[in-house]
Amino acid sequence: MSRKAPWITYRPELKVLDCTIRDGGLVNDSHFSDDVVKGVYEACVDAGIDYMEIGYKNSPERFPADKFGPWRHCHEEDMRRVVGDHSAEDTGLKLCAMADAGGKSEWEKQIGPAKDSVLDVIRVACYANEISEALEMLEHCKEMGYETFLNVMAISVTADAEIDTVLRAAADSPASTVVVVDSFGNLYREQVDGLVRRYQKALEGTGKEVGMHAHNNLQLAFANTIEAIILGCNRVDATLMGLGRGAGNCPMEILLGFLRNPKFQLRPVLKVIQEQIMPLRQQHDWGPSIPYMLTGQRNMHPRTAIAFRNGEAPDDYLAFYDQLVADV
């Protein structure tokens, strides 16, 4: 019963992760200026946010520096330029980076000892069929001294039997948290319920937490996040103004307004949105719109909608619909 959300009062165990720079980096190939990243970092500290994901630990070979910004690799010197000698103890904020399985990261080479890094946490992301590599990555990161999360992506297209296999492996892994990742923004409330309960059951007794990472294709990112919270999920992802590829993510400003823990402060979040995030809207397209809704409803990767929005008639929603219907 202690895992049920108390209404009005709050659950101190509930922790918020800002992944603006990491997941938002899919919008601009991680080309954020140091000012933007510094603004987000300071806002996270001031707002009482628990985790900030500052980018990817992706392979410099596969994601070359002449095409991708520094937040795709999170080299120590790049991070320190922004966060100095960051200390989680002093700031209350744990810094994370994400490493992908599937050959997208050179984790053995690129993820060194935690004691030499400003990073506190490595989040390992994988598709269900990449779970074996993900487990090796988690073990490596644990040996290096990091707290770890396991983010199993595209869960809405993963069969229940496969989810169960992944969760059995996750239960024996070093991951502190296993995150429900609705990559395609396809999940409705009852499906969120089913998944969160499935994760909770599989992880029962391990001390691990369930996390929620939602996308906003159906304008349900915030709703699905609070649904997970109501069911006892204690780790939730959000981004400033929902910045993220396609329809974007759960907006941090809406989430903080829902949470009752007085440590969370809305004003620093609004300030950085206004000063650093809103200007990005002049250059990049993100947030709920009909093309992303259509891929979400069809449980598809948003890439076709993104390609359409970057095409010649980005507002011809009807043509995009007709194309999807014809593609079937």
Next chain:
Amino acid sequence: MSRKAPWITYRPELKVLDCTIRDGGLVNDSHFSDDVVKGVYEACVDAGIDYMEIGYKNSPERFPADKFGPWRHCHEEDMRRVVGDHSAEDTGLKLCAMADAGGKSEWEKQIGPAKDSVLDVIRVACYANEISEALEMLEHCKEMGYETFLNVMAISVTADAEIDTVLRAAADSPASTVVVVDSFGNLYREQVDGLVRRYQKALEGTGKEVGMHAHNNLQLAFANTIEAIILGCNRVDATLMGLGRGAGNCPMEILLGFLRNPKFQLRPVLKVIQEQIMPLRQQHDWGPSIPYMLTGQRNMHPRTAIAFRNGEAPDDYLAFYDQLVADV
């Protein structure tokens, strides 16, 4: 148990109401061109939508024709210019208009016999303290031959004891449906649950339906609408592209994508959005944004946010936040 939502299959009793022209009329003082209204009407018919609310039956004296468009009064000749000799039987679509209590409508004079009108339904809107007039209006409309709904507005600022009084009166009224109206876009999932259950209990055995009318301040309009549906609510309001004052309404295109009744067609909705609704975005501001989020979180009428958005620095969200904090 039959009131529980079946997942994948569908509930034939679940009916959808489009209130684009009525509620959207608060954005432009009901100055829609005949082409727009005709486009919406035809889309509703083609999409299998059950009800279309074509405007207000408001007082021509209090809402003068030199300031407000024809859809604020719904004179018979204006409606017929667009819908001809509309027949609910032939089209499957019932036409509705809304009449407000509180002296905003001259209902005795303006609402004549249903047999002489293209309207099938009158929706009576009131605040809880106006319930006595609303009941008289419902009786009048019943005598005139209309189906009626009762929309009790601003429910998130109405005390439970008052809600119960209103619901007792509603249970004995001619209204076929009593609608939960979240005027301020303030309700979270658990509050929607509480209200829908409260309405259902009060109306048990009367054969009346519970309706849901949501606003999108917290990006929860669609989520709260499907929550109500899951609990057995059989009448739901939506607008095309969420057109509506402030943060707007539950978007029809997202709702139809969720419903499993094969009679609903998405394409006509996308077509009218593209041809008639998207052009309105050049002239009018609606949809979720931070100022409307702030009034929603504070359970306030959106009018301060609307005034701010119409002011000199509409994107200075931080200033609006500081103003709200200072106003307390």
